[in-house]
Amino acid sequence: MSSAAIEAKDRPGYRRARRRQTASAYALLIPSFIGVGFFLVVPVILVVILSLFNWNLISPPTFVGLDHYVSLFSDTKLINSIWVTLTFVLMSIPTSIILGLLLAVAINRKLPGTGWMRVIFVLPWVCVPLALGVVWRWVFDPSQGALNTILGRRIEWMSNPGLALPAVAFVSVWSTVGYISLFFLAGLQQIPSSVYEAAKLDGAGPVRTLWSITLPLLMPTTFFVTVTSVISSFQVFDLVYGLTGSATGYPAGSTDVIAARIYQDAFVSNNIGHASAMAFCLFVVLVVVTLIQQRWFSGRITYDMT
Structure with a gap:
């Protein structure tokens, strides 16, 4: 200077x-x-x-300190909700990210009709999750549902504890894959075409190009999509409520996600302090998970594509 x-x-x-x-x-x-x-x-x-008080929304609050946090370790219903939520996250997030990436790669080829396909793919994400849950509950209806009519057999999709959570995960993937694909599509369009031309001259095939060029250069988009998907999946409630028609984890606690457990304690059992303790612990877990993801992605993200 x-x-x-x-x-x-x-x-x-x-x-x-x-x-x-x-x-x-x-x-x-x-x-x-x-x-x-x-x-x-x-x-x-x-x-x-x-979370430091015992309050039922009617009587005056009573200070109990950390009692609610201590009781969380012995709450069997909360432990079940944690496992259900983790299972839902593992079923929905990898599937939606992989399908969203493949869909974005297909759309990026600029085939005929890709313009209106983008609109169709993003429509489920724009719709209210509760409304989507109600519609899909009719689709999964064992007697008059569209899915069983197509299959020609009666399957208790939402009454079978082994099928209810996978059905919820399927609807979640269906509603978010278009949204995720748009972010991946935006990332793909930022990659210079000269990079792919150079790879083609070097003899790289489609799989090698996807693995060695596309995925590394899409790390910023993958980081954003993963973080937002994990946060939204841990907080899922309205979709589950719409599909099952209940916040009690029907059937047999197989869909009792953490957000539904917090709702039950707060507004059904009127145990505001215990529900607040669970909500704050969920907040801390999401912050820790986000920081872990940020640390993992930080050394693998490439922003300069020149």
Whole structure:
């Protein structure tokens, strides 16, 4: 930097202009700060406070300290909800990401009809999950459902404990794969065509190109999609409620995800303190999982594609 530029930065007028620019920037961020504060920070603080009290929404709260957190370790229903949620995550997230990537690769080939296909694929994600659950509950109906009519046999999709959670995972994948494919499609369109041309000249086939070029350069998109998918899957509730018509984990606790367990404790059993403790623990788990994913992806992400 030249001496003239350094002297210009030392002038009082320059410093005042910089302060005005900084003040203007923070002023424009105030609405976002207010939204984050009221809808993110304040609720978390309130949940932490409520988790320290015993309250049924009617009688005055009673301070119990960390008793609710201690009781979580012996809560068999919560342990079952954890396993159900982990099973749902393992069934839905890898499947939706892989299918979303393959779908994006197919759309990126610019075949005829890909324009309206994008609209169709994203429609399920735009729809309300509760409404989707109600519609798919009719599809899975054992007596008059469309799926059993096509198969020509009676299958108790949502009454069989072994089929209920896979059916929920299937609907979740169906509703999110189009949304995920759009992000992968945006990432694919940012990869220079010269990279693929060079790989083709070197004799790389489609599989080698996908594994050695496309996937590494899509790491930023994969990171975003994975993090958001994990968070939404751990918080799934309305889709399960719409499909099963219950928040009790019907049938036989096979769909009793963590969010449904929190809802049951808070608004059915009126045990606000215990539900708040579970909600805060879920928040901490999601933060830890996100940090682990960020650390794993940090050394594998390539942003420079020039």
